[in-house]
Amino acid sequence: MTRARVLILNNAVGPLDYRVPHGMSVEPGSIVVAPLGPRQLVGVVWEADRMPSRDEVGDNRLRNLLQVHDAPPLGDPLRRLIEWTANYYLAPPAAVLRMALPSSSALDGGRTITEYRLTGQRPERLTAQREQALERLHDRQGLIRELATAADVTDAVIRGLVKVGAIEPVEVDIDTPYPPPDPTYGAPDLSAVQASVSETLVEAVRDRAFQPFLLDGVTGSGKTEVYFEAVAEAIRQGRQTLVLLPEIALTEPFLKRFTQRFGHAPIAWHSGLRQSQRRRAWRAISSGEGLVTVGARSALFLPYRNLGLIVVDEAHETSFKQEDGVHYHARDVAVMRGSFERCPVILASATPAIETRQQVELGRYRELRLPARFGNAIMPEIAAIDLIQDPPERGHWLAPALVNATEETLARGEQVLLFLNRRGYAPLTLCRHCGHRFQCPNCTAWLVEHRLIRRLACHHCGHVMPPPAACPECSEEDSLVACGPGVERIADEVKTLFPDARTAIVTSDTIWSPAKAAEFVGRMEAGEIDIVVGTQLITKGYHFPNLTLVGVVDADLGLEGGDLRAAERTFQQVMQVAGRAGRGEKPGHVLIQTHSPGSPVMEALISGDAESFYAAETEARRSAGAPPFGRYAGIIISSEDQKLAQDTAARIGRTAPRVEGMAVFGPAPAPLAMLRGRHRFRLLVHARRALDVQDVIRDWLGALEWSPKVRVSVDVDPYSF
Ligand code: ADP
Ligand code: ZN
Numbered sequence: 001m002t003r004a005r006v007l008i009l010n011n012a013v014g015p016l017d018y019r020v021p022h023g024m025s026v027e028p029g030s031i032v033v034a035p036l037g038p039r040q041l042v043g044v045v046w047e048a049d050r051m052p053s054r055d056e057v058g059d060n061r062l063r064n065l066l067q068v069h070d071a072p073p074l075g076d077p078l079r080r081l082i083e084w085t086a087n088y089y090l091a092p093p094a095a096v097l098r099m100a101l102p103s104s105s106a107l108d109g110g111r112t113i114t115e116y117r118l119t120g121q122r123p124e125r126l127t128a129q130r131e132q133a134l135e136r137l138h139d140r141q142g143l144i145r146e147l148a149t150a151a152d153v154t155d156a157v158i159r160g161l162v163k164v165g166a167i168e169p170v171e172v173d174i175d176t177p178y179p180p181p182d183p184t185y186g187a188p189d190l191s192a193v194q195a196s197v198s199e200t201l202v203e204a205v206r207d208r209a210f211q212p213f214l215l216d217g218v219t220g221s222g223k224t225e226v227y228f229e230a231v232a233e234a235i236r237q238g239r240q241t242l243v244l245l246p247e248i249a250l251t252e253p254f255l256k257r258f259t260q261r262f263g264h265a266p267i268a269w270h271s272g273l274r275q276s277q278r279r280r281a282w283r284a285i286s287s288g289e290g291l292v293t294v295g296a297r298s299a300l301f302l303p304y305r306n307l308g309l310i311v312v313d314e315a316h317e318t319s320f321k322q323e324d325g326v327h328y329h330a331r332d333v334a335v336m337r338g339s340f341e342r343c344p345v346i347l348a349s350a351t352p353a354i355e356t357r358q359q360v361e362l363g364r365y366r367e368l369r370l371p372a373r374f375g376n377a378i379m380p381e382i383a384a385i386d387l388i389q390d391p392p393e394r395g396h397w398l399a400p401a402l403v404n405a406t407e408e409t410l411a412r413g414e415q416v417l418l419f420l421n422r423r424g425y426a427p428l429t430l431c432r433h434c435g436h437r438f439q440c441p442n443c444t445a446w447l448v449e450h451r452l453i454r455r456l457a458c459h460h461c462g463h464v465m466p467p468p469a470a471c472p473e474c475s476e477e478d479s480l481v482a483c484g485p486g487v488e489r490i491a492d493e494v495k496t497l498f499p500d501a502r503t504a505i506v507t508s509d510t511i512w513s514p515a516k517a518a519e520f521v522g523r524m525e526a527g528e529i530d531i532v533v534g535t536q537l538i539t540k541g542y543h544f545p546n547l548t549l550v551g552v553v554d555a556d557l558g559l560e561g562g563d564l565r566a567a568e569r570t571f572q573q574v575m576q577v578a579g580r581a582g583r584g585e586k587p588g589h590v591l592i593q594t595h596s597p598g599s600p601v602m603e604a605l606i607s608g609d610a611e612s613f614y615a616a617e618t619e620a621r622r623s624a625g626a627p628p629f630g631r632y633a634g635i636i637i638s639s640e641d642q643k644l645a646q647d648t649a650a651r652i653g654r655t656a657p658r659v660e661g662m663a664v665f666g667p668a669p670a671p672l673a674m675l676r677g678r679h680r681f682r683l684l685v686h687a688r689r690a691l692d693v694q695d696v697i698r699d700w701l702g703a704l705e706w707s708p709k710v711r712v713s714v715d716v717d718p719y720s721f
Helices: 076-088 093-098 128-136 144-151 155-163 192-207 223-236 248-262 275-287 297-301 330-341 354-361 400-411 487-497 514-525 566-578 600-607 610-624 642-654 693-702
Strands: 002-008 016-020 031-036 039-047 112-118 167-173 211-217 240-244 267-269 292-295 307-313 344-349 366-370 381-386 415-419 428-431 448-450 455-457 480-483 503-506 531-534 547-552 589-594 630-639 662-675 678-688 711-716
Touching (some): 076 297, 076 330, 112 275, 144 155, 155 167, 211 223, 223 240, 223 292, 223 344, 240 330, 292 297, 307 330, 354 610, 400 415, 400 487, 400 589, 503 514, 566 589, 600 610, 630 642, 630 693, 642 662, 693 711
Parallel strands (some): 211 344, 211 366, 240 307, 267 292, 415 531
Antiparallel strands (some): 002 016, 002 039, 112 167, 428 480, 630 678
């Protein structure tokens, strides 16, 4: 009889031993179904043929494995990555494993899946719900559940429409292979610098060894073209490539570009996929037949069969840091995956993070530079508008200098981008009569007014309410005033100033799917938009040759929080948005509105002297022992019961171990003191780089117990302070 150690999808338990029943055969990585109490859970074999030590339960007391899925076993490098991630980020291994497996239904052997779509027939009896479904589903197809969600009706409504013949089932083949990308299809003529950089990357792919690269090139220098050469080489070798992008909205322009270069689209992996698309993609990835996958963070843990290259594009982006569930940084885990898979990893960025530059400094990453824009495009001119010297008119947000520049740009028939990293109309709404401020009932956050959808919304938990006609505090009518600007308010100002200009707002509220992004790109390229008002969503990846003026509405915004990356992030954000200007033949201009044009970050932006800014920031981090020279970990203690959370946090704080080179601060209210109805307290651990802080925390928390109403999670290398 044999015994296997299995990691099952239940966060509360670690790997457990099971008996492999007669006639079943498993190997390390096999995907199985195992019993746990009354339930049956998916799991992965971590050790097959395990020999128990003497004090473990005997074989005869083990429960049988129930089933082995007909799917390729998870490879050794991926299993090691899962262990590493769980250890490093102090997360349950099962929570990490969950990111590598699709939902269990996707593992079933079938080659087809039944989806549903409209037949075009209208039923005789039409309820309002049915009407709504027919209207919203005209070009949709999917599972009953997916259609119900898309139409915002119950499953029963959809089933009713199937019964009366308005919706019909269709069999979708999920085994259809993806056409292989063609490495020679649209190969560009590279410039001399591009060719030499790409040659280095191509050789690294041929070497089949772990090697991290920092591909450091100004915006528009051709970083994408250059790493595409490495992708082409991996394709020639029949090995898989993973390209990680920070935002799903970026995928569509990327897919288009990829198709122009390789003749076929890559596999796209993101949260918006239908079950059938997800299953087809997962199969192609795990069989090794799908050669190139592009996706957001969640694509990182998929079971690639023979990975030959990993690219992290816009590698400095903070959205690679996951703040929910397993707190991991996809950029850092990508490098670890490369080391286990023995393949090169390319981090591409125009504004690399200080952490990444430090790895270059230490000789761990190899830096490749593209110092100039491709072709005749030159870097844009950056100038500041001093909001104290040259303020906007009362009740306005755009200073005269920016308004004039916009006018001149429009007169030349060119496009303008106004950047403000704030969704909605106004970040704060208050009653002018009694001063009441609208706060989220679940979070420590103001409700943000969204005029397009006529709602006050919380950006943290999604709580929404219609703006009331009267103040809920003092009952005064029509007394609500909007404080401060969001993109919608800037768009309003633009419409008043330039009534003939065609304006578009680009935020996650308007660009919520790849199709929406494609539509926006199409309108920009066709010259149907004159002025874009957008959040950080617009700062990345887009290439609009006719966009020549960028206005940064509030460059001081990012500096408010005062966390250790504030200045760096402001620098990156402004450089990225500036990178959208003048990417073609016409030169670009950037105007940044700020209250402190003399601050180091503004001076660096205006002078273009990134090096001394980075040097000063790095030095400040070094002397403070901040990352990458020292490290932090947050221990977040949360509960719906405020006192319980606070008391538990205090108790955990009191038991903090005294360790040389480590200090514990707090507990204090966490950066979001209340989130989704849970009160949050935080202990902040600061440690020397060399200290194994995870080990210390594991021992410390492992010796403690707390109420089941309290949740304790650890955020290693936190990004919010
Ligand atoms: P980055 O990723 O560094 O911002 P891109 O790869 O997006 O730069 O290149 C900027 C623009 O220049 C793109 O439109 C790209 O197609 C074009 N480009 C870059 N290199 C070449 C080349 N060798 N031949 C033709 N076009 C190029
Ligand atoms: Zn909220």
